[in-house]
Amino acid sequence: MALPDDLPISESLAVFFGVAGFQWLVSGQAGLIDAIVPALLFGASVFAIRRWRERKRREDES
Helix, strand or coil: CCCCCCCCHHHHHHHHHHHHHHHHHHHCCCCHHHHHHHHHHHHHHHHHHHHHHHHHHHHHHC
């Protein structure tokens, strides 16, 4: 099973490392769940927006 080309893997990783790094700098420790949740939410929203834009573009072409 192939993964879709529009998965926001790099964007999600960037949010994960950004949140984890900020937590580590501020409090000296990074919470795994505290960094994964915003990364997954951001990735899901980017994925949904990309799908919506692609569907809208196809409708405009026809």
